[in-house]
Structure formats: C-alpha cells, structure tokens
Amino acid sequence: MVAVLEIGAFITSLLAARVADTYGRRWTMRVGALLFSVGGCVQTLTTGYGVMVVGRFVSGCGVGMLSMIVPIYQAEISPADHRGFLGALEFTGNIVGYASSVWIDYACSYIQSNWSWRVPLSIQVWGGLILAVGSFVCPESPRYLIDTDRDAEGLQVISDFQGRTEDDPKVLDEYNEIRDGVLADRAVGDRSYKALWTRYRGRVLIAMSSQLFAQLNGINVISYYAQAGWIGRDAILMTGINAIFYIAASIPPWWLTDAVGRRPILLTGSIAMAIALTATGWFIYIDQSYTPNAVVVWVIIYNAAFGMSWGPIPWLYPPEIMPLPFRAKGVSLSTATNWLANYWVGVTTPLFQQLIGWRLYIMHAFFCVVSFILVYFLYPETRGVPLEEMDKLFGDESSPYDDDDDQSDMDASESSSLVGSRRGSRRGSGTSPAPFSRTPARAENSLVGRVTDAMFRTGSGRDAGRGRYKAIDPEEQ
Known part of the structure; x- marks a missing residue:
C-alpha cells in the first residue's frame, strides 16, 4: 500500500516529459x-484495502508529474544569480x-475513530487543489x-x-540570450531519448546519479526505520521534533547555494551524513539504555546535513545542466531514478534490518x-551560470557543421568561448559570464575519461571549483 505510490510516481515521471514538451x-x-x-479523495473516502x-x-501519478515538472519550471523562471536561492526555498516548502x-x-492520533487517519489524508486534497488553481x-x-x-508571450513574461x-x-538582453539559445538548440533536430543519450550521456548520468544517491545516502532509512525503541505516538512525536530541525537545516542553503556553489555543499553533506550514519549504527549495535536518545541526536544531525545538501541540490541540479530541447x-x-531508488530502499530496508x-x-x-x-571528480559547478551557457x-x-576528425574537435575546443563572446557582444561588455575551456567533446562522453582527466589535471582547475572546467579571463583570452 505504501510502495504503490512510488510505482505510480515512477511511471508518470517518465511519461510527463512528452506532456511537458507538448502542452x-x-x-x-x-x-x-x-x-x-x-x-487524496479516494484515500480519504476509502472503503477498504x-x-x-x-x-x-493515483496520488503517486500526480506526485510523479509534479516532482518532474516543478524543478524544471523553477529553474526556467529563475535568474542565474538567484536560481540556487529559489530552488532551495522550494525545497524548504517541501519540508514544511x-x-x-x-x-x-500526531494531533489526529488522539481522535478515537477512523477520522484519526481520514483527516490527515484529506489535507492533501486541499494542497493539490491550491496548486491546481495557482497554475x-x-x-x-x-x-x-x-x-x-x-x-511575444515570452517577452511579456520576462x-x-x-x-x-x-x-x-x-529585458531585451535576457530575451535575446534565450532566443539565441533556442535557435542554436534547434540545430539538434532529433529530440528523442536516443538522441539525448547519444549526445549528452555524461549529463544524463550525472543527473540520474544525483537523485540515486539522494536515496542511497540513507534519508528514507533514517526517516522511516531509525526508531531505536520509540514506538506508537512517541515515535510520531520524535519524528515531529526531528522535522523541525529538518526545516531549520534547509534554510542556510537559501544563501549558501548561490554564495559557495553546489559542489562544496554536496561534498560537505556527504561527509557529515557518513559520520552520522556510522554513529547511528554504532549506538544501535551497543544497545544500551541511552541508545534511543543517542539515536535521536544523530538522526537530527543526519537530517540537518541532508536538508542542507543532498535534499535540495539533486532537485536543482538536473534541470540546470540539461539543454532546453x-x-x-x-x-x-533523473526523477524516475529517484522514485525507483525510493521504492527499492523502502522494500529492501526491512529485509536488510x-x-x-x-x-x-x-x-x-x-x-x-x-x-x-563522484561529486569531487565528475560534478561541475553550476553556480551563476545561465542555463543557455551550460x-x-x-x-x-552542438553545431550542424561538426566534423568527426580530431582537428575539428581541437578547433571546437579552442574556439568554444566564442559562442559566449558572440552573445555577449549584443549585450555589451562586462555582462557575459566568463566562458569555460574544455577538452574535446568526445572525451566528455566517457565518464572514465573524465575521472582520469580529473585525477591528473593541474591544481588550478580544481581551485576554480568547477571540476575539470577552468574559468578563463576574457582579457587573457
């Protein structure tokens, strides 16, 4: 009964792509x-299992569509220098x-009838209706x-x-930048899943892995199963107290995401969560009288680390790095990967326990x-980069005049920043972000090649905080 929601979400998160592109x-x-x-109405008025x-x-089908489209909408309406803030703010709303x-x-657990569970289920109906009207x-x-x-409509919205x-x-600068990107993207022609995988395999794997590890890093295990002696209403109370800390932890990324970037937040979160999970396992292993309280403390620490890092960023990152077509x-x-991993964790955790x-x-x-x-070697920094500059x-x-020989690849590598210069010339000097150097596109499609390149690159590239992509000063170029 619980897991069927993830199944519905998985299905529609895949089907919704065509709906979003068409309608x-x-x-x-x-x-x-x-x-x-x-x-939600069906659940509230249910007559049986x-x-x-x-x-x-049915609710899961709605969740799948919303979890796929809302991050896209959020990314596409946000300015580059505030995209992280707005994405993190959206995640805080989710946690609220x-x-x-x-x-x-917890409050409804005191109701002495089946309304103790019908009332909570009915609340979601109003949330969905408010969102539908708001659309x-x-x-x-x-x-x-x-x-x-x-x-004309796009210009009016901008x-x-x-x-x-x-x-x-x-207004015209932003419109022209988006329009230039659209015209360049139309050279792609084929917009099928096969074309996506062929041309942007590296980006797809990064986007999917971010959602995969958001689940494998243990959030559902902690949320649903780390009770360590707390049962019934007390377990709900401890979960509610933990949720308050969860909300508080999701607030710092409002500013940190745009101030320090996505990579440092993910890297720090991974370390903090690894420590918290290890400590949780240790206290459960020794099984002392203070174990329940100790577990609550480390669960709060874990949720704080997750809420500041692997909670918001994997929802922000995929729509950022994907090209418009x-x-x-x-x-x-990436969203389907989240729900599939969510389902797998939920089903297997009791068995693993x-x-x-x-x-x-x-x-x-x-x-x-x-x-x-993975983040250290493979994830580039997207802070402050316009979607059209990814x-x-x-x-x-992509270019309709691409050549397969090595010389063409090298020429493209040396002149890639001219695209930014061409767009920047229309806006005037000083308004275009610094372009980025790169190795030939064919190396991009090999994750093994990227790892090898990252391991042996110079320190200056890493110091730039953008993986193996190093910022170039326009004057120096």
Whole structure:
C-alpha cells in the first residue's frame, strides 16, 4: 500500500516529459496537482484495502508529474544569480509540508475513530487543489514559450518577471540570450531519448546519479526505520521534533547555494551524513539504555546535513545542466531514478534490518563516501551560470557543421568561448559570464575519461571549483 505510490510516481515521471514538451510546464503542473487531489479523495473516502491502493497509485501519478515538472519550471523562471536561492526555498516548502503532515498525524492520533487517519489524508486534497488553481495564475515558462515560437508571450513574461517595460535593454538582453539559445538548440533536430543519450550521456548520468544517491545516502532509512525503541505516538512525536530541525537545516542553503556553489555543499553533506550514519549504527549495535536518545541526536544531525545538501541540490541540479530541447526528458529520467531508488530502499530496508541489523547504517554511510567521490571528480559547478551557457561548461556545444576528425574537435575546443563572446557582444561588455575551456567533446562522453582527466589535471582547475572546467579571463583570452 505504501510502495504503490512510488510505482505510480515512477511511471508518470517518465511519461510527463512528452506532456511537458507538448502542452507546456504550467499545464503539466495543473494535471499533476489534480491527479494528486483525486487520489487524496479516494484515500480519504476509502472503503477498504483495495480502494486505498488505487487511491495511493493515483496520488503517486500526480506526485510523479509534479516532482518532474516543478524543478524544471523553477529553474526556467529563475535568474542565474538567484536560481540556487529559489530552488532551495522550494525545497524548504517541501519540508514544511512534510513536517506539517507529521504534526497533523500526531494531533489526529488522539481522535478515537477512523477520522484519526481520514483527516490527515484529506489535507492533501486541499494542497493539490491550491496548486491546481495557482497554475492558472502562474505564467508559463518564458523558455518554453520562446521554444514554441510564442516570442511575444515570452517577452511579456520576462518583462513581468523583471518589472520593466518590454523595450527595456535588460529585458531585451535576457530575451535575446534565450532566443539565441533556442535557435542554436534547434540545430539538434532529433529530440528523442536516443538522441539525448547519444549526445549528452555524461549529463544524463550525472543527473540520474544525483537523485540515486539522494536515496542511497540513507534519508528514507533514517526517516522511516531509525526508531531505536520509540514506538506508537512517541515515535510520531520524535519524528515531529526531528522535522523541525529538518526545516531549520534547509534554510542556510537559501544563501549558501548561490554564495559557495553546489559542489562544496554536496561534498560537505556527504561527509557529515557518513559520520552520522556510522554513529547511528554504532549506538544501535551497543544497545544500551541511552541508545534511543543517542539515536535521536544523530538522526537530527543526519537530517540537518541532508536538508542542507543532498535534499535540495539533486532537485536543482538536473534541470540546470540539461539543454532546453532535452530538459524535460533528462529531468524525467533523473526523477524516475529517484522514485525507483525510493521504492527499492523502502522494500529492501526491512529485509536488510533482519539480515545485517545495525550494519545497514554503515552500508549507507559507505554510499555517502561513494557520492563524495563522484561529486569531487565528475560534478561541475553550476553556480551563476545561465542555463543557455551550460554547453560551454560541459564542453559539448552542438553545431550542424561538426566534423568527426580530431582537428575539428581541437578547433571546437579552442574556439568554444566564442559562442559566449558572440552573445555577449549584443549585450555589451562586462555582462557575459566568463566562458569555460574544455577538452574535446568526445572525451566528455566517457565518464572514465573524465575521472582520469580529473585525477591528473593541474591544481588550478580544481581551485576554480568547477571540476575539470577552468574559468578563463576574457582579457587573457
């Protein structure tokens, strides 16, 4: 009954990509919210187990669409220098909803009838309806509008977001940058999943791995199973107290994400979570009278570390790094990975608890270490980089005149920043972010090649905080 929601979410997170590309971000959000509300009604009015399973599945279908489209919409309407702030703010809203559900559960546990569980289930209906109505007020993504040749509407949305007239230079600068990116992306032609995997395999694997390790790093194990002696209403109370700390921990990334970048936050979070999981496993292993209290302390520390790092960033990162023609499909794959991993963790954790006991937490601490290694060697820094400039960051700009010989690859590598210069010339000097050097595009598609390159690169590239991509001074170039 619990896991069927993840199954519904997995299915629609994949199917929603075509809906988002065909009908738009706002329409997809609206359908997802309505599905979620319908599923909530079925659950609230359920007459038995079978009906409850159906309701959970329908709600899961709504969750899958929303969890795929909302991060895309958030990324596409956010300015580059505040994209991290707005993405982290969105995640805090998510955690406020989670914490509210726990405290509503706790309050309703005192009701002496089946309304003790019908009331909490009914709350989600109103949340979905508010979002569905709000989708009529929210504007469509300007990038989607321009990509579908609704340029006038896209320009109007940009003007509204900036609070300036449509002929204001800053409004026109952003419009021209998005329009240039759309025209360049149209050279791709084929927008299928096969083309996505062929051209942007590295980005797809990075996006999927970020969501995979958000689950393998142990959040659901901690949230659902680390009770260590707390049962019944006391367990709900401890979860509610933990949720308050969870909310507080999600606030610092509002500023840290844009101030220090995505990579340092993920790296620090991996270390802190590995320590907290190891300590949790240790206290469960020694099984003393103080074990329940000690576990609560380390669970709070773990949730704080997760809420500041692997909670918000994996939802922000995939829509950032995916190019516009493939953004919905790429994010659908990463989101589907999240729900598949979520399902796997939920189903296997009780079995692992029986088989390996306290070692389960050590296992997830190991995954935290693996995630640290992946981020260190493979994840580039996206802080402050406009969505239309991600091609230069990854070094895989597409051109209809690409040649397969090595000399063409080298020429493309040496001149990749000219794309940024061409766009920057229209806006005027000083307004374009520094371009990024890269190795040939064919090396980008090999993760092994990237690891090898990262291990043997010079220190200056790492100090730049962008993986193996080093910022170049325009004057020096």
